[in-house]
Amino acid sequence: MSDFIERPRTACALAGALAVIGNLPDVVPIVHTSLGCGGNLANSVAFGSGYLGGGYCNGGQAPSTGVTETEIVFGGTDRLSEQIKNTLELIEAKLYVVATGCMTEMIGDDTSGTVSTFIDEGYPIVAVSTPSFKGDSYHGYDIVLDGIFNKFVPVEKEKDHKLVNIFGLVPGYDPFFRGDLEEIAKLLKSLGLRVNTFFTPDQTFENIISASKASLNIVFSRVWGVEFAEKFKERHGTPYQISDLPIGPEATDKFISDIGEKFALSPDEVIENGNKEFYGYFERCADAFCDQDLKSYAITVTNSNYAIPVSRFISTEMGWVLTDSFVTDKLTDSQKEALKSEIPLIFLTGVTEIAKAINTNHPRNRAQRYFDDLSPLYIIGSTLEKRTATARGAKHMSVSFPAYDRFITDRGYAGYRGGLHLFEDLISQFMSVKS
Amino acid sequence: MSKKIKQIAIYGKGGIGKSTTTSNLSAALSEAGYKVMQFGCDPKSDSTNTLRGGTYIPTVLDTLREKGSVNAHDVIFEGYNGIYCVEAGGPAPGVGCAGRGIITAVELFKQQKIFDELDLDFVIYDVLGDVVCGGFAVPIREGIAQHVFTVSSGDFMSIYASNNLFKGIKKYSNSGGALLGGIIANSINQGYSRDIVDDFAERTKTKIMQYVPRSITVTQSELKGKTTIEAAPDSEQAGVYRELASRIAQHETSSSPHPLELDELRAWAATWSDKLLELESGVVVGGEKAGI
Structure with a gap:
């Protein structure tokens, strides 16, 4: 049916x-x-x-x-x-x-x-x-x-060895595409590269035309834009690299190292500056984060582009207990296969189906004296998960489409700065309740 | 209260003689005193040609395209013996959607309640050969035709098309769609063609409305731009059509068809293939018994 x-x-x-x-x-x-x-x-x-x-x-x-x-x-x-x-x-x-x-x-x-x-x-x-x-x-x-x-876009045989194109983040359906692209571009530029992001306000039509000169396409999706990148390679001769969107220092260090190695550019300075920036801000509020025990169980409900990056950041950098990661895109078996990682993913799309799965995976306490409760819980999903979160008494934040309970301008969660932003946005929800 | 209009749809494989049969049926019914409309549902828009001296009439859809709206009266043209002739029309081959065109034309007539206004006895839809999409099934859907007749020869492909049509009728039969009236066996000259059609009718639990032989009179009449009823009223062939018209006029109860499944149809065709081969090579049946 x-x-x-x-x-x-x-x-x-x-x-x-x-x-x-x-x-x-x-x-x-x-x-x-x-x-x-x-x-x-x-x-x-x-x-x-x-x-x-x-x-x-x-x-x-x-x-x-x-x-x-x-x-x-x-x-x-x-x-x-x-x-x-x-x-x-x-x-x-x-x-x-x-x-x-x-x-x-x-x-x-x-x-x-x-x-x-x-x-x-x-x-x-x-x-x-x-x-x-x-x-x-x-x-x-x-x-x-x-x-x-x-x-x-006309074929350009001569490549610019320092020029890269960014693909994979889907405008609109990745609500933070502009902020993410800007942060990635900033990092790659610090590394010594030139970057076409196409979808950010600084870009012109020249960026589109110059795309065929790029020597690498970086695709921030294991699924979307990959088929296109393959055809781009056939037509323009530009290879592509698939990467998970790096969020926070651990993932970003690795991403910068990989790209640096590819272009024979030293990543050290970028990584050092990035870490200084991230932890410089983080340490100031680390006391509050630890002392007030702002820890949570977490469930993510996002599209395939954000599922692994957000889940990784939450579990490895924030130290929260990630219990379920739902991927909401309609995917083929081979696309699901491409998303295999250390993060187990659950492929479900419907809001009700997901709510049911959460309730089945984590039954509620029925007046038991001893009960391993999934609390405090944080659901990081789309606006559609707001009701599910409320019903579970969980905190909620929208990071996936549709996100209509927040305004988004240049906000992004990619890179060092993006990691800080995600941390800041998640924690602020606790603080807004306290006040 | 208005009288009950009998709405009939004629289907069958392309080139099998639907328009010829339909036009002669319309002509014969009209002669018998009924008020008849023939509604051509084919982008070729040549269903009613022989009712109008071989001429084409402006179609519903052409008029709709030119004027943006259509008054049904503007696209109804009088043909032989006062028969109302309508052609749905459609796009040029290879563009647009002919099926949607049929839906548009038929719905336009339904909305304007033109059949009641003209006090018709019969509306006969002559539908394009292959029911390739939903649009061409419109006449058999709820609220349009009540009875469907299929024109078929003894040719296997023609029977295959009829069987497909039966499937279409069966699909809509539970939701108030048209039911199957029977088969009009066309171009029946060889004895075995009659046997094949009879056998098919028996297996699909339907009946033969008339056996129409292939006749040079029909061709001669059509070359004059006329139906056989008009051009050769006293011919034997005209009599065949009149008999068909009389049976259809008296026909009251149609039924849900029993189409054969594809495997059954193939197996059935194979048995006929063997029989025809035997007929051609002159296999003697019962030779052993006769001591040959």
Whole structure:
């Protein structure tokens, strides 16, 4: 039996594509689908990702063909041509991405053929096929990256030996993508590298174009962006390295050492400075952390990108007792296999299923005199886990999509600074109750 | 209270003679005094050609595309003996969604309650050969046709298509959809074709409404842009169609079909293949008994 969709943790492939396009500089989408798709899908991320918003000519402003019954019966490519012409005339951009929805894919519109006539005329435009039946937003991320970087960005044989691209963090669906990318970029720059993050406010369209010059793609996901990175390697000859997002000094030391070794750059100074920074801040509040016994059992409920990094930080750096790590993405067996580590993961998506699993794994005290209670408990998940946490009397913090009980701007949990931020945010929840 | 309109859908493999049969059926029913509408459900939009002197009529969907809305009266054209002719139409081959087009056209007529307004006795849907998607199944779904007749020859592929149609009817039969009226056996000249269709009807617990022989009169009439009823009213073939029309007019109770499973159908076809081979090579049956 199929699952019903309730309180979803992702949207369709088109939504993933729109989240990517809307966070790239000077890139504008043209949505080829029925009325309503573009706005509604953009809103899922605009609100659900810590109030990320829409951006330039995205969200509610995204150009859309808004096909209706006439286009469904007779084909929608004429409407698409018209929409592309109007968009080219009215909206300034350096790249236009035509992304399809279910309706136009179901009726077999030749979107690529229509777009190719504009490409032949010299317009910067690509088409990507992103109907929901191809997968969820994480798949949309892979598809649209492939369309932009492997079909539009010109091949550059000569590589910049100090330039790296960062992929794997999915805009919107990794709510801290910007803060994480900025921290990673800062660290890699300290190491002596140049970095394309693409999705942070400092980036320009030049970063996208220069991506093919990079000598390494770092993919901060064992699952998402990997297929794209493989195709990138085939087209541009740039190898890729998969890495868990480093959170806190232990993971970041290792990450910096690995990259340093790869580029024959000494990591020592970066590691030393990073540790000085982290522990310089940490030691000041270590007394309060220990004396007030701010320890907790922890359960994580996140997407696959955050599951291992957050769980590791909580157990190894904060010393909390991690009892369950739920991964909420819909994954294939091979993707689950790729996530094998020292952290045992539980693959469940539904909010209720997860709540039930928590209650089954950790039964409550039924008036027993001696009982090994799972308390104090902290659930680090999405906003959807808030109710589960309340029912268990647990603390709760949102770090995964959807996160609409907090605002997110440049917050990030990657690196040394990110580790401090995660520690700070988690502990602050105890303090807010005390006051 | 308005009278009960009999709504019929004619299905069958492409090229088997659905439009020819449907148009002659419409013509014969009309001659018998019934008010008939023939509704072509095929993007080729040529179902009603022989009712209108071989001419094409503007389709529902073309009109919808040009004007944005359609008054059903604007797409109903009078044909032979006052038969109302409608063509759903559809997109050019290779683009858009023809199935959705059929849904749109049929729903438009249903919404405008045009059948009651015209005080019709019969609405006959002539549906495209292969029921490739849900759109082409619309006439057999709830609230449209009550009876489905399938046109089939003794050819295996034609029977395969009919069996598939039976599966489609069975699927909708529990939710108020149309039921199977019977098989119109078309192009039945060889004795064995009749036996094959009879055998198939028996196994699927349905009946043969009429055996229509292949006839040059039909071809001659069609070349003149007419039905056999109109062009050769006194021919034997016209009589066959009139008999069919009379049976369909009297037909009241359809039933849920009993399609064969694919394996059963193949096994059944294989037995017929052996029989036909024996027929061709002249195997003598019962020779031993006769002392040969």
